Structure formats: structure tokens, C-alpha cells
Amino acid sequence: MQAKQNDIGLVWFRNDLRVNDNSVLSEAIKNHKSVIACYCFDPRHYEITTYGFKKTEKYRAQFLIETIEDLKINLNAIHVELLVYHEVPEQILPALVKQHHIKSIYLQKEWTSEETQVLKNVKFTLPKFLQFHERYDQFLYHPNDIDLRFDEISNVFTVFRKKVEKYGNVRVSEDLQTLEKIKHFNNDTQIPTLKDLGLTSFEVDPNSAFPFKGGEKSALHRLNNYLFATKNIEFYKKTRNGLIGIDYSSKFSPWLANGSISARTIYWNIKKFEENHIKNESTYWLIFELIWRDYFKYVSLKYQNDIFKIGGILRKDYDWNSNAHNIQKWINGETESSFVNANMREIKKTGWMSNRGRQNVASFFAKELLQDWRIGAAYFESMLIDYDVHSNYGNWMYVAGVGNDPRDRKFNVRLQAERYDSQGQFQQMWLQETLF
Ligand SMILES: Cc1cc2nc3c(=O)[nH]c(=O)nc-3n(C[C@H](O)[C@H](O)[C@H](O)COP(=O)(O)OP(=O)(O)OC[C@H]3O[C@@H](n4cnc5c(N)ncnc54)[C@H](O)[C@@H]3O)c2cc1C
Numbered sequence: 001m002q003a004k005q006n007d008i009g010l011v012w013f014r015n016d017l018r019v020n021d022n023s024v025l026s027e028a029i030k031n032h033k034s035v036i037a038c039y040c041f042d043p044r045h046y047e048i049t050t051y052g053f054k055k056t057e058k059y060r061a062q063f064l065i066e067t068i069e070d071l072k073i074n075l076n077a078i079h080v081e082l083l084v085y086h087e088v089p090e091q092i093l094p095a096l097v098k099q100h101h102i103k104s105i106y107l108q109k110e111w112t113s114e115e116t117q118v119l120k121n122v123k124f125t126l127p128k129f130l131q132f133h134e135r136y137d138q139f140l141y142h143p144n145d146i147d148l149r150f151d152e153i154s155n156v157f158t159v160f161r162k163k164v165e166k167y168g169n170v171r172v173s174e175d176l177q178t179l180e181k182i183k184h185f186n187n188d189t190q191i192p193t194l195k196d197l198g199l200t201s202f203e204v205d206p207n208s209a210f211p212f213k214g215g216e217k218s219a220l221h222r223l224n225n226y227l228f229a230t231k232n233i234e235f236y237k238k239t240r241n242g243l244i245g246i247d248y249s250s251k252f253s254p255w256l257a258n259g260s261i262s263a264r265t266i267y268w269n270i271k272k273f274e275e276n277h278i279k280n281e282s283t284y285w286l287i288f289e290l291i292w293r294d295y296f297k298y299v300s301l302k303y304q305n306d307i308f309k310i311g312g313i314l315r316k317d318y319d320w321n322s323n324a325h326n327i328q329k330w331i332n333g334e335t336e337s338s339f340v341n342a343n344m345r346e347i348k349k350t351g352w353m354s355n356r357g358r359q360n361v362a363s364f365f366a367k368e369l370l371q372d373w374r375i376g377a378a379y380f381e382s383m384l385i386d387y388d389v390h391s392n393y394g395n396w397m398y399v400a401g402v403g404n405d406p407r408d409r410k411f412n413v414r415l416q417a418e419r420y421d422s423q424g425q426f427q428q429m430w431l432q433e434t435l436f
Contacts, residue, residue: 004033007103008182010096011037011080012089014115016108016137016259017067018216019074021173023137028106029078034182036100037075038083039068040092042118046197051375053382058199059351060254060385063214067260068191070215079181086192089118094125102130108259109134112389113305140263140294141168143301150301155313155404160298161291170267207429209244210251210352210385219255223266226250227273236282240289241356243426249355250286253386256293263290296394299404307393310374312402320372327375330365333430339417340364342430349430351385356420359399363411366400373400 009032011025017039019025028035041064045056056064072082085092096102110116123132136143141164143150154160194201204211212218227233232247242248255261267287274283303313311317333341333348343357353361358380365376377396381387397403399411421427 002030005031005104006033008032008100009035010093010100010102010105011035012093012105012107013037013039013071013082014108014110014259015257017071018219018260018262019071019078019176020216020220021262021265022259023174024106024108024133024135025080026174026176027133027135028104029080029177029179031104033180035080035179036083036096036182036185037080038085038092038096039071040089041084041086041192041197042088043086044088046199049378049382051378053378054199055382056197056387057351057382058194058202059383060387061194061197061199062202063254063351063385064258065191065194066214066218067216067258070217070260072191074216078176079179081182081185081187083187083189084191085189086196090121090125093122097126097130104131104133106133106135108137111301111304113308137262138259139297140170140267140290142171143298145169145171150298153298153302155299157292157295157404160295161288164291164294170264172268173262173264205349207346208350208352209246209248209346209354210254210350211246212251212254214254214258214260216255216260219252219261220265222251222255223261223269226252227269228277231273231277233270233273233286234278234280234282237285238282240285241354241420243354243356243421244429253388253391257386257388257391263293266290293388293391295404296390299394300390307390307397308374310372310402312397312400313404314402316402318401319370321370322372322375323369326369327371330361330369330371330376331379335364335369337364337413337417338427338431339413339421342421342427345430347380347383351383353384356416358395360411360413360416362396362399363409364413366396367410368413373397373402 009028011028016022016024047055049055068084075082146164146168148163212222236250239248252261252266256263267290270283270286299313300307306313310320329335330344333344335341340361343353343361346357347353362376365371366373373396377393380392394403398405401408417427
């Protein structure tokens with residue numbers, strides 16, 4: 001084992017908000033006798049963006065606050081102090097580096113434009129000797145383990161999936177080494193409230209399909225519950241297109257999105273379930289969906305900023321509209337389709353929508369109303385508890401016909417409602433509620 005450095009290591013948390021199976025954190029702990037950590041609630045994430053929506057609405061913000069509260073407790077247990085700010089990292093990191101004589105910063109590697117720009121700004125403010133240890137840690141199949149260059153990633157999911165299933169391997173987490181507690185460390189930083197972030201407090205809707213709390217503890221509890229306690233995973237393939245309740249699908253996405261659980265942890269627990277209980281189509285299908293999640297990350301690594309452009313990765317030159325009236329009707333759930341309306345009311349009232357719902361409302365927006373798909377994607381970015389840049393823009397491109405679907409399909413929302421909500425229960429549930 002290599003000797004630990006005496007200087008304090010700094011972990012800059014962003015979308016990797018967990019202690020378990022966090023290779024960024026474990027590397028810092030391996031290298032230093034003491035480690036501190038920071039998280040910035042970046043005020044830019046709570047501002048109104050190009051299309052008039054707040055970048056982060058109250059549902060995801062509340063989930064994030066709960067996540068940070070939990071992270072602070074979990075880090076404390078391993079002697080890592082978490083400093084939390086409501087300020088841009090460009091201000092905070094130079095101050096921390098100076099105050100604690102930091103020489104090494106550890107962080108998860110991101111590649112989308114906003115994240116890379118912030119990192120560039122931060123680096124610009126810091127002395128040149130500072131070492132940045134950046135690692136990819138958000139994948140099921142790590143980029144170094146898949147034997148593919150990013151420009152070789154296929155535009156067809158099945159080709160990618162078969163390749164990673166055949167040649168890839170899923171890493172096993174390392175145990176965390178122990179750390180010395182820093183004596184007399186004064187941490188008087190505070191986690192902001194919703195109000196501090198310019199958002200209003202709310203009660204969780206009793207019909208919410210995602211009534212769970214943020215944080216690693218809650219993620220692990222849900223994992224245990226969905227797999228081992230209820231064994232719901234055994235029927236996942238049959239139930240996954242459901243619309244009502246907490247158990248039709250795993251609901252892992254919000255925790256995965258901010259990194260409070262890793263895809264690898266879910267994978268290895270499914271393997272354990274398969275060994276101890278049953279291995280069937282459903283247990284495989286949950287892993288299959290986690291590969292979709294990886295795939296959209298690889299697509300964005302390959303195409304970079306094209307995922308945010310109107311022509312998408314296919315550079316399609318379609319005519320798109322931007323009609324404020326039609327967009328508002330879609331948002332309010334006041335279109336001619338009651339199935340679309342029920343789903344749109346659900347997201348507005350809860351920050352959640354099922355995968356089936358998302359496909360239908362996105363298709364309706366892009367292919368019926370012919371509105372610029374990026375506006376729909378920006379609304380989802382604002383509202384979703386589980387917003388993830390790669391999955392959101394990847395799926396929107398796919399449905400809008402500018403992404404990875406070679407068939408360029410349009411959903412028939414009437415037939416979809418008949419098939420997936422044949423008794424109209426879901427529509428009734430959301431349409432009878434008052435909207436505001
Ligand atoms: C227009 C549109 C926008 C979307 N935006 C997001 C987003 O911002 N964040 C997000 O996590 N997912 C997004 N999805 C994908 C999918 O709808 C959600 O991941 C899923 O509904 C989450 O519920 P679950 O965790 O119960 O999923 P499960 O069905 O239990 O699946 C397990 C996990 O597999 C992954 N997964 C499943 N389906 C997909 C998919 N189509 N694409 C990528 N990963 C998938 C997720 O990580 C999910 O948690 C979007 C889909 C569409 C059609």
C-alpha cells in the first residue's frame with residue numbers, strides 16, 4: 001500500500017452523491033490521511049433558462065436537499081466533513097484551496113458543456129500546481145472496459161448492447177480505507193432550504209408514484225425493497241409499462257441521476273437476487289434498461305453538443321414550430337388527448353411521469369403539435385425529479401426522430417391509452433384533480 005499524503009484531499013461532489021461504490025471518494029481516501037468534501041448549490045441551476053422554465057423546479061431541488069443532508073451524515077461517519085454552499089464553485093473552490101492548503105481535487109468526470117465550462121473556469125482561478133483527479137464513475141460499463149472508442153459507438157442500441165454484454169465487465173466496488181478525523185475542524189456551512197433557492201415548499205401529492213426521499217440511505221432501502229423484500233423485480237418485465245403506484249417499475253432513476261446509488265450496485269444486487277431467488281426475463285430486463293442508460297451516456301460522449309441541437313445527432317432539417325399557446329396547453333394538460341393531459345398533470349403535480357407516459361407526451365409534442373422538441377426537453381429538465389442530461393436529451397431526440405430510432409415512430413396516443421389505461425383509471429386519477 002502506498003504511503004498516504006499529509007495534505008488534505010478535497011472531493012468536489014456533483015452528480016456522485018454517495019459514499020458506497022464511489023471510486024472518486026475512495027481514491028481520495030487512499031491517497032490522503034485526511035479528506036474534506038464540498039458541494040455547491042450553484043445559483044445558476046435555479047435560474048430561468050432560454051425557454052422560460054426554471055432549470056430546476058421544486059421537486060428535484062427538494063430531493064437534492066434531502067440527498068445532501070444524507071450525504072453529510074454518511075461522510076461524517078467516515079470522518080469526511082462535507083462543506084455545503086449556495087454559491088458558484090468558481091468562488092468556493094479557490095477559497096477552500098487557499099484556506100486548507102489543498103493540492104489535490106477529486107471529482108467525477110463530466111463532459112457536457114455546462115459542467116466542462118464550470119470546471120474550466122475553476123481551473124483558471126487556481127494555481128497551476130493543483131492536481132485534478134477526474135474519473136468516470138457514472139457508468140455500468142466503464143469506458144476503459146468496453147474496448148470501444150467513443151467514435152466507434154454504434155448508432156443502433158442493440159449493436160452496442162451486444163458488444164458490452166460480450167466484452168464488457170462490471171466493476172466490483174472497493175472497500176473504503178480508514179481516515180483520520182481532522183481535529184477542531186469548524187464547519188459552519190448550512191444546507192440551503194427551498195426558499196433559499198427561490199422555490200416554494202409543497203406537500204407530496206397523495207397519488208404520487210414517487211413519494212420517496214432523496215439520499216443514499218433511501219436509495220439502498222428502495223433497492224432492498226424492490227428486490228429482496230417484495231421480490232417485485234421478478235415481474236418487472238410484465239409491470240414496467242404501468243402508470244399507477246410505486247411498484248410498476250423500480251423507481252431507481254432519481255437516485256441514479258444524482259449518483260446517490262451506482263448502476264453497479266444495482267447490477268450486483270440483481271446478480272445476488274438471481275443467485276438466491278430466481279433468474280428470469282424480468283431480472284435480465286432491469287439490467288437491459290440500465291444498459292440503455294449507459295448507451296445514452298456513450299451517445300452524448302460521441303456526439304457532444306449535438307444532443308442539444310435542433311437537428312440532433314442525425315442533423316435532420318425538419319420544420320419545427322414554437323407556438324406559445326400550444327406549448328402552454330401541453331404543459332397544463334389541456335390538449336385534445338386526455339391521456340396526454342393526465343400525464344402532463346402528473347408531472348406538474350409530482351415531478352414524476354412513467355416511461356410510457358414520457359414516450360407518449362414527447363411524441364405528441366414533437367410529432368402531433370410539431371413543436372421544437374428542445375422546448376419539451378427543457379420543460380422535462382425543469383420538472384423531473386430524475387432529470388439526467390444524457391437520458392433526457394437522448395430520449396427526446398429518439399422520440400422526435402433526430403436521435404437513435406432508425407424507425408422514426410409516432411405514438412398513437414389513443415391506442416396507447418386503450419392499451420395501457422384500458423379502464424381509464426389513470427386518466428381519471430389525474431384529470432379529476434384541480435390543476436392549481
Ligand atoms: C422523453 C423522455 C425523457 C426521459 N428523461 C429521463 C431523464 O431525464 N432521466 C432518466 O433517468 N430517465 C429519463 N427517461 C427514461 C425513462 O423514462 C426513465 O429512466 C424511467 O421511467 C425511470 O423509471 P424507473 O427508474 O422506474 O425505470 P425502470 O423501468 O425501473 O428502469 C430501471 C432503470 O433503467 C434506466 N432506464 C429505463 N428506461 C430508460 C430509458 N428509456 N433511457 C435511459 N435509461 C432508462 C433508468 O436508469 C431506470 O432507473 C426519459 C424517457 C423519455 C421517453
